Amino acid sequence: MKNSASLKTMNISNLKKRLEINKVGKEMYHLISELYPICRSITGNGVRHTLNIVKEHIPLSIHEIPSGAKAFDWTVPKEWNIKDAYIKNSRREKIIDFAKSSLHVLNYSVPVKKKVSLKELKEHLFTLPEHPDWIPYRTSYYKENWGFCMSHNQFLELRDGEYEVVIDSSLKEGYLTYGEYYIQGRKSDEVLISCHVCHPSLCNDNLSGIALTCFLAKHLKDISLEYSYRFLFIPGTIGSIVWLSLNEPDVSRIKHGLVVSCIGDSGRFTYKRSRQGNAEIDQTLLNVLMNSGSDYKVIDFFPYGYDERQYCSPGFDLPVGCLMRTPHGEYPEYHTSADNLDLVQSESLSESFLLCLSVLSTLEGNLRYLNQNPKCEPQLGKRGLYDKIGGRMDSKTRQLAMLWVLNLSDGNHTLLDISDRSGLEFGLIKDAADALAACDLLKEEI
């Protein structure tokens, strides 16, 4: 049952207190900590385990799509699972142990159990010479291979001799797993929030997005909503492709969308526009970021990155942007063992959460009104909406907001357009519109 709160009329500037916002950031951080040790991949029990933990917060539907299923140009791959993996040196000492870090194994490695020379071993080792203490994250989804990832310093210490390599994995017919949660709003038009769940022990890239998506859903499920909301927890690339292929007839309901990732570090916000470039979601992000007081950067769409690549492929061209803090590939810890629990902070997570709520609330309240008294200004004074002592030139921001709303409510401007044009915060414009509508000076254009 919905409580009386409504996203559309949410006063975001008071949210910090109302939501005990720091508490939300801490809960998100806690969820990330819980998910951190799990070895995820694009298929397998790691994803299932992850989704089940998310399900403790929201009533997620979990979908299983069999290996071999077709999705446009792609085929669902075999399911990969792993129990253990290690390398032992000639003294039978475990020098690499999967139990210590899920990154040690080349993701999707086929099973192996054999003795190899150092020379042969080296063909299967991946390191990062430029960050010699960190373990890189590497995958081989679509070509069968095996391998280990390790720090470059450890690599340099390897001596000639015989090594025992064991990867106790399986790659066989199974399923691709993803989670979906749908909240019905007043309208069937949808807002899509999508995150990827396929990376192993990586906090900012992957887990921060999962936590944000989960807590947004958790927060929205009990309040009154205009739009319907769809939350996707999917393996990157193959997951969104499978989802789009299964839901193709209904994607036109998606009016706005966000892919969220890398949202827990302390860097400034980065918003990557949708392919359309000036969709309402793009306009909203710009407006909210500009008025957020936070540092940010807006970049144009490019066909690389996360699942916006698929949502924005030319055959769909959905209005889906991507919200990040420091983008993939632009922080040194990206795709290494240093993208760990130290890289993400509860304060950053709180702020990201608040920004997203503000974006969604703006979308909900972004109506288009018609001025019912379009010839000259209406007399605000007789309705109690105007200063009684004239001649002063105070800031009068509230009156100015009303005059802007009246002047531009000609059927061609949404409230967001009016906020953009006037330079006044969306919340002020929305309040002014509400006051004017209450006096029948405005009527919503449906």
Next chain:
Amino acid sequence: MKNSASLKTMNISNLKKRLEINKVGKEMYHLISELYPICRSITGNGVRHTLNIVKEHIPLSIHEIPSGAKAFDWTVPKEWNIKDAYIKNSRREKIIDFAKSSLHVLNYSVPVKKKVSLKELKEHLFTLPEHPDWIPYRTSYYKENWGFCMSHNQFLELRDGEYEVVIDSSLKEGYLTYGEYYIQGRKSDEVLISCHVCHPSLCNDNLSGIALTCFLAKHLKDISLEYSYRFLFIPGTIGSIVWLSLNEPDVSRIKHGLVVSCIGDSGRFTYKRSRQGNAEIDQTLLNVLMNSGSDYKVIDFFPYGYDERQYCSPGFDLPVGCLMRTPHGEYPEYHTSADNLDLVQSESLSESFLLCLSVLSTLEGNLRYLNQNPKCEPQLGKRGLYDKIGGRMDSKTRQLAMLWVLNLSDGNHTLLDISDRSGLEFGLIKDAADALAACDLLKEEI
């Protein structure tokens, strides 16, 4: 009877001499001095007195609209008049005397005659602590009230005791008064020039606009005109609303308009665009200002300020901009007793007058031609329009102007467009077009 001069072919760069331009500035200043002591308001004898003085210069029609008349969402208020007002202290000394400044009374004060304690008096006093020597200007048009405005220094000297307050005003059924002057040009399409006449003893805000409007009309009435011109001298807000409501069927004749105000100080020009943003009046002001050699600033429309608020309300959306020097609220003397005869200068008034004439002359001459020899350039040389010794790369501005006019006279560009695109002054482009038209190389597109 018109004299032989024509606004369309006026050579503005020679105007300074021809018009004895400094003489015009001095006459405008003289008119301001004459109008300064009068206590104007949105209705009443102050406006009538003002319009009768303007009528000594131009044959103004004076309109009287009865209290209670409806104008869209508004009602013409009761008429306000005032004979005297003062405050006497307990020693029966006049400490405030309306005869010394019309600003001392809260404009539209209801009559009062009583003894009050200092405490009660203070509830009716308005001062400007940040400019302790100046008297503020305050109004209470639509809520009945009484009050006095005084310098903050005098306020601080007030001692406890009984005060006698007298405001010998009247507020009763009467009329709203405005002046209108229409000059018939060759076309019924109109240019509107509008100023407000409702402020009491304030020179830059109010009187400078009245003087400019009056002298523009006085100058245009005897010369040949393409457009018809309508000059409005109206109380702010209610005046333009009443005028629009009475003239609604004909406002579509207004092709260009300017509200003028705050045009006598020494600040740079400020042009506020019409709501349309890129109307011909906007393009003209930008072009003329850019080539004026004067400092200027162009700002976007906002639904606040003077009567452009009404002309640009969404139900009318007329192409009316606002020309000022230092805008309302941006100079410290604004709406205080320091907006006096020292703030305005005859030189500034001259320059403003000249700029407006230049704008109107540009509008009149802004035709669209069709190149009658559009395939390759015509041979200018055989028509005496081209340098005889080739190979030199002098500035050749006149030839360049002809080449621009020929190249862009394709039906899609006005002369103003050509001036903008080429960076050459409108006057040069106009002269080039005249020379080419005289050789039948151009034909005006009607």
Next chain:
Amino acid sequence: MKNSASLKTMNISNLKKRLEINKVGKEMYHLISELYPICRSITGNGVRHTLNIVKEHIPLSIHEIPSGAKAFDWTVPKEWNIKDAYIKNSRREKIIDFAKSSLHVLNYSVPVKKKVSLKELKEHLFTLPEHPDWIPYRTSYYKENWGFCMSHNQFLELRDGEYEVVIDSSLKEGYLTYGEYYIQGRKSDEVLISCHVCHPSLCNDNLSGIALTCFLAKHLKDISLEYSYRFLFIPGTIGSIVWLSLNEPDVSRIKHGLVVSCIGDSGRFTYKRSRQGNAEIDQTLLNVLMNSGSDYKVIDFFPYGYDERQYCSPGFDLPVGCLMRTPHGEYPEYHTSADNLDLVQSESLSESFLLCLSVLSTLEGNLRYLNQNPKCEPQLGKRGLYDKIGGRMDSKTRQLAMLWVLNLSDGNHTLLDISDRSGLEFGLIKDAADALAACDLLKEEI
């Protein structure tokens, strides 16, 4: 017979080697040296001589149009020829000798043979006081006159006395001569390259353009071409006007064009846009220049300069831009004897040649494709087009190029649009499109 090379698939970055590019620059310089002494004008044997030398390189058609022929607003003038000219002082010493420089005679001077006083002589002398050692270049095509050009220093030394002036020229019914060379490509759509051939001993302004046009034609004639190419060697202004009047029904075949001039000095490139401003030729030049590594400047069209004035007159409005290095009038040597063999360099000529080839190759390869798998990305990996080890964030430029091509091949973007949008070089985008088309992931949109 065509050899196997194709302009469309030319790898410009390897051209330097393949073409022995410095050799081309030297050959162009050699051609300029050969043409330098000839006294050209808008008609006469100087042009014929010039075209015959060009004909040693390419099979030029030479056209002769009789004096008196009409071309739009113009008439082909009488033909001018000159054998000799000099001034002798009172001691019968030749102080000016046409044999030493063709610039000494006012171009198109009528015959004269008489004795004159210094005073009368001075009315027929042209000098450049600001460059006292240089001889200016002056013409009098359309007004009959005679004159001499000399250095200002020599002019200052002239003493009173009688002078003998002889100009052994003729101005009579004859022909206007121009050269044209057409190469048939796969399509009848044409690319026009135009240069002027009417200036006497001036190297950068005139001869560099002739050399570039000649060697582009020479290079293209043996390779496989998509477009047809038309090369014009014409007298400035009257030549293009005559050509346009004779070929009016066919000019719509011209899809792209370049006027080339002043292309041999060491200055940065200057591209002047076509009148259309954003035609494909404009887009191509911008793209190629931006990726050239050379310094350059792009300027807007103006109706002055070379024959682009005629091609871009409003009745034709052809997509023809103008490529220069230092523009006419912006280098001190312009139209003087200092625009000589020292001002042009074979290296600059080579670079200009290469840039033009790159432009033409880009035009040829600028196709529009349709993504055959528009819903989500196709799986590049299974086609061998994708890195096998994922998770790395190398530059991956080739993959990025493929993703851009796939994402934007929606029927609204050409490969050049994709290059512009992605910031990736056209060659990379073209290669990516070829690779994708080879896998049937793209299909050319005809």
